Amino acid sequence: MADATDRRSASPPDPASLPVPERLLSAATRLFAQHGFERTSVQELVDAAGVTKGAMYHYFSSKEDLLFAVYQRVLAMQTRRLEEFAEADGPLAERLHAAAADVVLTTVDNLDDTVIFFRSLHMLSEERRGAVRKERRRYHERFREMIRTGQRQGVFRADVPADLVVNHFFGSVHHLGMWYRPDGALSGAAIGGYYADLLLASLRPDPAPTGTG
Amino acid sequence: MADATDRRSASPPDPASLPVPERLLSAATRLFAQHGFERTSVQELVDAAGVTKGAMYHYFSSKEDLLFAVYQRVLAMQTRRLEEFAEADGPLAERLHAAAADVVLTTVDNLDDTVIFFRSLHMLSEERRGAVRKERRRYHERFREMIRTGQRQGVFRADVPADLVVNHFFGSVHHLGMWYRPDGALSGAAIGGYYADLLLASLRPDPAPTGTG
Amino acid sequence: MADATDRRSASPPDPASLPVPERLLSAATRLFAQHGFERTSVQELVDAAGVTKGAMYHYFSSKEDLLFAVYQRVLAMQTRRLEEFAEADGPLAERLHAAAADVVLTTVDNLDDTVIFFRSLHMLSEERRGAVRKERRRYHERFREMIRTGQRQGVFRADVPADLVVNHFFGSVHHLGMWYRPDGALSGAAIGGYYADLLLASLRPDPAPTGTG
Amino acid sequence: MADATDRRSASPPDPASLPVPERLLSAATRLFAQHGFERTSVQELVDAAGVTKGAMYHYFSSKEDLLFAVYQRVLAMQTRRLEEFAEADGPLAERLHAAAADVVLTTVDNLDDTVIFFRSLHMLSEERRGAVRKERRRYHERFREMIRTGQRQGVFRADVPADLVVNHFFGSVHHLGMWYRPDGALSGAAIGGYYADLLLASLRPDPAPTGTG
DNA sequence: AATGAATGAGGATTCATTCAT
DNA sequence: AATGAATGAATCCTCATTCAT
Known part of the structure; x- marks a missing residue:
């Protein structure tokens, strides 16, 4: 439960220490909940996670x-x-x-x-x-x-x-x-x-x- | 309750008899529920309602x-x-x-x-x-x-x-x-x-x- | 035969008088032959035809x-x-x-x-x-x-x-x-x-x- | 002529025995002919040859x-x-x-x-x-x-x-x-x-x- | 000699909306 | 009241290539 709170507070660039997939998952959870899946662009997503689009598509085949x-x-x-x-x-x-x-x-x-x-x-x-x-x-x-x-x-x-x-x-x-x-x-x-x-x-x-x- | 049933079964072109705004509202309700607001394009909407885009924008200022x-x-x-x-x-x-x-x-x-x-x-x-x-x-x-x-x-x-x-x-x-x-x-x-x-x-x-x- | 010659020489913006689909077809023929289908971007295509992307997709469903x-x-x-x-x-x-x-x-x-x-x-x-x-x-x-x-x-x-x-x-x-x-x-x-x-x-x-x- | 036949039938991973460059050349020939140069991604290419990207770029400077x-x-x-x-x-x-x-x-x-x-x-x-x-x-x-x-x-x-x-x-x-x-x-x-x-x-x-x- | 994670520019396509008619 | 051609910004995704290991 502490996680959820942390996740929210740690929002921006997300501890660059975490592995890329986790960073993306965390950013996605926050943004999808905040603005909705469709209102969240892949660009916003990767920016929030502090990674590049290429990196995202390396781990996830699509949004x-x-x-x-x-x-x-x-x-x-x-x-x-x-x-x-x-x-x-x-x-x-x-x-x-x-x-x-x-x-x-x-x-x-x-x-x-x-x-x-x-x-x-x-x-x-x-x-x-x-x-x-x-x-x-x-x-x-x-x-x-x-x-x-x-x-x-x-x-x-x-x-x-x-x-x-x-x-x-x-x-x-x-x-x-x-x-x-x-x-x-x-x-x-x-x-x-x-x-x-x-x-x-x-x-x-x-x-x-x-x-x- | 009869309404709901009718609305569903009358889906296509929608009783061309109904006024345009009602036809649109009815088609929108069906399509937004079925595919979601964002997955429903204005084109699909007006096609389902049997009207044209111009007609829609005459009655509604936006989607x-x-x-x-x-x-x-x-x-x-x-x-x-x-x-x-x-x-x-x-x-x-x-x-x-x-x-x-x-x-x-x-x-x-x-x-x-x-x-x-x-x-x-x-x-x-x-x-x-x-x-x-x-x-x-x-x-x-x-x-x-x-x-x-x-x-x-x-x-x-x-x-x-x-x-x-x-x-x-x-x-x-x-x-x-x-x-x-x-x-x-x-x-x-x-x-x-x-x-x-x-x-x-x-x-x-x-x-x-x-x-x- | 005169057509072909004309088409080539009339290349740029293409007589804005011609209907949009013809303009596109003409530009496409020239560019696809010159650089190949894949080397021709839709942007180049519409620029050469003097129309916008939207106009192209209004008449052609895809490249x-x-x-x-x-x-x-x-x-x-x-x-x-x-x-x-x-x-x-x-x-x-x-x-x-x-x-x-x-x-x-x-x-x-x-x-x-x-x-x-x-x-x-x-x-x-x-x-x-x-x-x-x-x-x-x-x-x-x-x-x-x-x-x-x-x-x-x-x-x-x-x-x-x-x-x-x-x-x-x-x-x-x-x-x-x-x-x-x-x-x-x-x-x-x-x-x-x-x-x-x-x-x-x-x-x-x-x-x-x-x-x- | 036996080559052509062999190449085709030996398609997948390609006799892992052959040297890497040959394997790549062979896979490239098959795929470029089949789907075209541009439709063949480097990834498909190296997968078909049973090698990795790094290996390919070691022998060939580009696609x-x-x-x-x-x-x-x-x-x-x-x-x-x-x-x-x-x-x-x-x-x-x-x-x-x-x-x-x-x-x-x-x-x-x-x-x-x-x-x-x-x-x-x-x-x-x-x-x-x-x-x-x-x-x-x-x-x-x-x-x-x-x-x-x-x-x-x-x-x-x-x-x-x-x-x-x-x-x-x-x-x-x-x-x-x-x-x-x-x-x-x-x-x-x-x-x-x-x-x-x-x-x-x-x-x-x-x-x-x-x-x- | 080889790996594969990461890059980032580039491309096709969608779509709500406008507007002359 | 209605048409539908045209707009153009926004979006997702692909992919050749690089580089630290």
């Missing part, structure tokens, strides 16, 4: 290739973290709570990634878009399984499709990119706590009848 | 102006509908449930609008982006007030910021554009019901302690 | 499209002229002689076209290259038929494949681009006469045994 | 240098063969026939070289282009002298410029690259026989009056 690299990095990170939490010990509800809170925390700590992820999917080639969707689905399914397990065990209410709950939750998370500000009233951890609470609250079994009966 | 028109139409519709529900009679919880369910329904019935709304905000000029955000905030606030009222009345739990709940809810709704498919297992109404339930469940007061204590 | 237009014009002209001669009256040998002499004359009068035709075929797309080859083959076949007819009638020797004679002849013609100079010792008409003579001489029946028995 | 090397090899071979035939014993007509037939045979056996020779001349520097032209002219002159000698001796008709006959003949030969296919109906030797026959037939003295009187 889209660089975008895809951003997706790959995000997906890898998300998957890695979720697995850590899913495979931890402790009661299911606790593990789900922790995983949910962590997703939020990771998201606000890598807000640029999240903004790009959902906004620029359509800029990828058909094929790569498919690859991203597939990997993302796997990620969702991992989460869904935790919920389904809880439903089977009776820990969670079963009268709502687990799939829908997952989409509901990740929708909220994805939306963080639209309103979360690092200098806002709520910290990422605080929001993570609330969101995890809301998720578990909505999964509590035997809900008292709501307004609509 | 961005057309995009802004999409935003204006969406905002107007959202505001109108929310007000209908907010000002209805009946218990607060019921009204909130109905409003929430309706937002979902309206969203899936105008999925193109929703996709564009969150994906292309950064393509608007600074000024117009500000205007959209302001109007959108007003919309959120209207929703938030319902929740706050419920919290004050003790109908809803008060240990979670109303603002956060609103963002949480609308995040889920916005995300529908990423996964909802008209031919999927769940209808828009069904999802609306579930989402409204989840919202109210998460606002139920006196939640039993969750996993994390 | 290759412009090249293809050159091929189309050449093929149309060749076909038209050959037909005139093939369908004329008079003895076959005379018609063949006249047609052959005319091909040479037309070739040296449009030397740029000829140079481009055989040098840049590989710059066309697979598909267009195929189209050119097909049309060119038709042209050859028209010529070949005259020879075959003569062979059947006994006017020409039949112990050499008509196809081979055609290829042999057109090879010589094509090669004119490599050595003919308008200011050389021989005029186009003179060369045409000789080439036609050589063609008919090589088709004379009952050849005395040559050196190799 | 054009490699092209020039192709020309040098062709010219050397042509000159060598022609001399063998010109200096042989026997009647002039026979020697000319044999030389002409051999040119054809050599040409179809090294078709790639021929294709490159006439298509890419304009890619050489002014200076090198001049050198190639000069050497080529010498070659033509050698051929022309045989014809002139025959004309002086009365073996060949003298009413057609020897120069023109040479250009006519080599035009046909050069054109082989446009239509000869190793799997076609006629073998290289057969075509060589015919072409030599046509040449001698067109040089036969006292031609019966042709169609045009």
Whole structure:
């Protein structure tokens, strides 16, 4: 999480010490999130990374290739973290709570990634878009399984499709990119706590009848 | 909801009967959602609308102006509908449930609008982006007030910021554009019901302690 | 033939009176022949034609499209002229002689076209290259038929494949681009006469045994 | 002639046993003929030769240098063969026939070289282009002298410029690259026989009056 | 003798917008 | 109200060549 902050502050020329691909990836993440993929010219990109166009095309076959690299990095990170939490010990509800809170925390700590992820999917080639969707689905399914397990065990209410709950939750998370500000009233951890609470609250079994009966 | 369906099926040349501006707005909505704002060329746009470039520039001062028109139409519709529900009679919880369910329904019935709304905000000029955000905030606030009222009345739990709940809810709704498919297992109404339930469940007061204590 | 000369001398900005596509075609023919297709930049091209890049892309979808237009014009002209001669009256040998002499004359009068035709075929797309080859083959076949007819009638020797004679002849013609100079010792008409003579001489029946028995 | 076949079939990495310069020359000949000089990138070239860029630039100072090397090899071979035939014993007509037939045979056996020779001349520097032209002219002159000698001796008709006959003949030969296919109906030797026959037939003295009187 | 990362100039093409008609 | 030819700036990408190792 410190990384994300550092990346932002270290913006210009980027520690010339870092390897070229990393410099480019870092600059791309910042610029794509800031101005959008299409509004970012390759020239701006390489200038921000402190490299030349030739160097960029030596490592990435196209601007889209660089975008895809951003997706790959995000997906890898998300998957890695979720697995850590899913495979931890402790009661299911606790593990789900922790995983949910962590997703939020990771998201606000890598807000640029999240903004790009959902906004620029359509800029990828058909094929790569498919690859991203597939990997993302796997990620969702991992989460869904935790919920389904809880439903089977009776820990969670079963009268709502687990799939829908997952989409509901990740929708909220994805939306963080639209309103979360690092200098806002709520910290990422605080929001993570609330969101995890809301998720578990909505999964509590035997809900008292709501307004609509 | 019939609109959305019609719009899609009437895609080509678009009922040559409709006035030119409507034809353009309709084609723009479809194409911007399908390929993105920047991937849609003015030529494609006017071809799809069955008009010429000159005609388009007669009614819209720029491509961005057309995009802004999409935003204006969406905002107007959202505001109108929310007000209908907010000002209805009946218990607060019921009204909130109905409003929430309706937002979902309206969203899936105008999925193109929703996709564009969150994906292309950064393509608007600074000024117009500000205007959209302001109007959108007003919309959120209207929703938030319902929740706050419920919290004050003790109908809803008060240990979670109303603002956060609103963002949480609308995040889920916005995300529908990423996964909802008209031919999927769940209808828009069904999802609306579930989402409204989840919202109210998460606002139920006196939640039993969750996993994390 | 006057055209070709005019075209060359009228080179610069090209009578701004001519329509844009013609101006471009004319400039392209001159430059592609002079420096080669790839050595000619679109910028040079439009500068020479006295138009802007945008104007060029309004009429031609690509630089290759412009090249293809050159091929189309050449093929149309060749076909038209050959037909005139093939369908004329008079003895076959005379018609063949006249047609052959005319091909040479037309070739040296449009030397740029000829140079481009055989040098840049590989710059066309697979598909267009195929189209050119097909049309060119038709042209050859028209010529070949005259020879075959003569062979059947006994006017020409039949112990050499008509196809081979055609290829042999057109090879010589094509090669004119490599050595003919308008200011050389021989005029186009003179060369045409000789080439036609050589063609008919090589088709004379009952050849005395040559050196190799 | 075995060379040509071998070269083609041994295409990939090229017998890693051959010295680097030969491997490059061989790959260049194949690729330049196949896709053209400009369409062949240095990267493709070195990949096809199974060497690295650095290695290539160690032996050749530029891509054009490699092209020039192709020309040098062709010219050397042509000159060598022609001399063998010109200096042989026997009647002039026979020697000319044999030389002409051999040119054809050599040409179809090294078709790639021929294709490159006439298509890419304009890619050489002014200076090198001049050198190639000069050497080529010498070659033509050698051929022309045989014809002139025959004309002086009365073996060949003298009413057609020897120069023109040479250009006519080599035009046909050069054109082989446009239509000869190793799997076609006629073998290289057969075509060589015919072409030599046509040449001698067109040089036969006292031609019966042709169609045009 | 050989590597391959890096350079940077150059090129084709796209496209929103204008404007004379 | 509408046309569509023309503009020209902006953009992505290619590629021969260099050079430190």
